[in-house]
Amino acid sequence: MSILLEETSNRLLPRIVLIACGSFSPPTPMHLRMFEIARDHFEMCGSHKVIGGIVSPTHDAYGKKGLAPGKHRCAMVKLALQSSSWIRLSEWETLQDGWSRTQAVLQYHQNFMNNYINSPDLDNMNGDDNHVPGWLPPSLRERRDPVQLRLLCGADLLESFAVPGLWAEEDIEDIVSNHGLVVISRSGSNAEKFIFESDILTKYQRNITLVTNWVSNEVSSTMIRRLLSRGQSVKYLIDDLVIEYIKQFGLFQSKTTSNVFCCGDTKGSSVLNKLLGGKTHKKKSTGPGQAVQVVTTEYGVTEVLDEDGMKSKKFKAADNV
Numbered sequence: 630m631s632i633l634l635e636e637t638s639n640r641l642l643p644r645i646v647l648i649a650c651g652s653f654s655p656p657t658p659m660h661l662r663m664f665e666i667a668r669d670h671f672e673m674c675g676s677h678k679v680i681g682g683i684v685s686p687t688h689d690a691y692g693k694k695g696l697a698p699g700k701h702r703c704a705m706v707k708l709a710l711q712s713s714s715w716i717r718l719s720e721w722e723t724l725q726d727g728w729s730r731t732q733a734v735l736q737y738h739q740n741f742m743n744n745y746i747n748s749p750d751l752d753n754m755n756g757d758d759n760h761v762p763g764w765l766p767p768s769l770r771e772r773r774d775p776v777q778l779r780l781l782c783g784a785d786l787l788e789s790f791a792v793p794g795l796w797a798e799e800d801i802e803d804i805v806s807n808h809g810l811v812v813i814s815r816s817g818s819n820a821e822k823f824i825f826e827s828d829i830l831t832k833y834q835r836n837i838t839l840v841t842n843w844v845s846n847e848v849s850s851t852m853i854r855r856l857l858s859r860g861q862s863v864k865y866l867i868d869d870l871v872i873e874y875i876k877q878f879g880l881f882q883s884k885t886t887s888n889v890f891c892c893g894d895t896k897g898s899s900v901l902n903k904l905l906g907g908k909t910h911k912k913k914s915t916g917p918g919q920a921v922q923v924v925t926t927e928y929g930v931t932e933v934l935d936e937d938g939m940k941s942k943k944f945k946a947a948d949n950v
């Protein structure tokens with residue numbers, strides 16, 4: 630809703646900021662479309678004012694196969710966001726010592742925004758460090774009322790809540806009760822059914838916004854990596870600037886070449902160090918990202934697929950959540 634509309638309707642809408650957590654290896658147009666679809670939804674409902682969007686790439690230690698180094702993923706997200714006036718990159722996760730749980734990511738960004746809104750003296754907000762991070766929505770201090778940070782995700786991420794051992798129950802509860810979820814539909818997933826089968830999600834259903842994406846686009850990072858690894862074109866599937874960057878740094882190349890920059894891979898590290906100006910990146914392959922793709926195949930039955938689409942686990946969605 631425009632400021633004018635908001636003013637004429639004589640009420641200030643509660644403000645929200647959307648944050649998408651993921652691998653973004655590489656970022657695809659759908660990662661960013663999620664934000665536009667969600668903002669349109671809130672604007673059309675007239676229920677909230679979306680004042681910013683944050684893309685937060687996960688740490689290298691997440692350990693998912695195909696994860697390019699954080700520095701490259703952040704650079705690609707920045708390029709993909711060049712044409713956006715309101716979605717911004719947060720490098721915070723990638724700069725931590727290890728992988729951060731999504732609940733901790735939300736808490737960090739939420740606390741930072743709360744402090745920023747309430748800080749009487751902007752410059753002293755971070756103590757000695759006056760740096761205001763680039764991910765902060767510029768209009769944050771235009772009003773002093775609180776801003777809620779909501780987790781924006783595709784329905785497959787919601788369904789990953791049921792992967793045994795992947796998410797702590799208290800984290801799920803904290804995310805849905807204190808922040809809220811905005812879930813974009815994705816083919817192969819059934820978010821409504823998934824919520825119905827989960828007691829926690831049903832309890833906090835009012836904090837979960839399901840948005841139907843009527844113009845679905847099944848381009849995924851996995852598909853892009855697959856085409857690239859086969860030396861095939863990805864033009865018109867992802868941003869030209871991102872394609873240029875991938876070419877320039879030789880990312881996602883075929884496993885038979887020497888510079889494969891996947892997590893856990895040690896062969897490409899010397900080439901990688903050169904490209905990164907001699908900096909050594911810690912690479913652990915033991916993070917929770919081993920469960921890479923979650924697909925609901927029939928009502929209530931969820932499959933966890935590995936990178937090559939091989940079925941590795943099959944379970945009832947409600948078993949875990």
Ligand SMILES: Nc1ncnc2c1ncn2[C@@H]1O[C@H](COP(=O)(O)OP(=O)(O)OP(=O)(O)O)[C@@H](O)[C@H]1O
Binds near residue numbers: 654781850
């Ligand atoms: N086509 C899509 N439709 C809806 N949501 C999507 C789509 N692609 C990605 N997302 C969402 O974007 C977020 C970040 O996802 P992620 O980086 O894992 O993308 P991905 O393309 O699914 O990656 P990968 O193929 O490596 O598993 C997740 O919440 C995911 O659900």
Ligand SMILES: NC(=O)c1ccc[n+]([C@@H]2O[C@H](COP(=O)(O)O)[C@@H](O)[C@H]2O)c1
Binds near residue numbers: 652
């Ligand atoms: N317990 C948790 O907080 C938890 C578990 C698994 C994945 N995640 C996050 O969800 C996102 C999933 O990304 P992918 O869909 O690329 O695997 C990542 O940002 C990852 O850090 C969080």
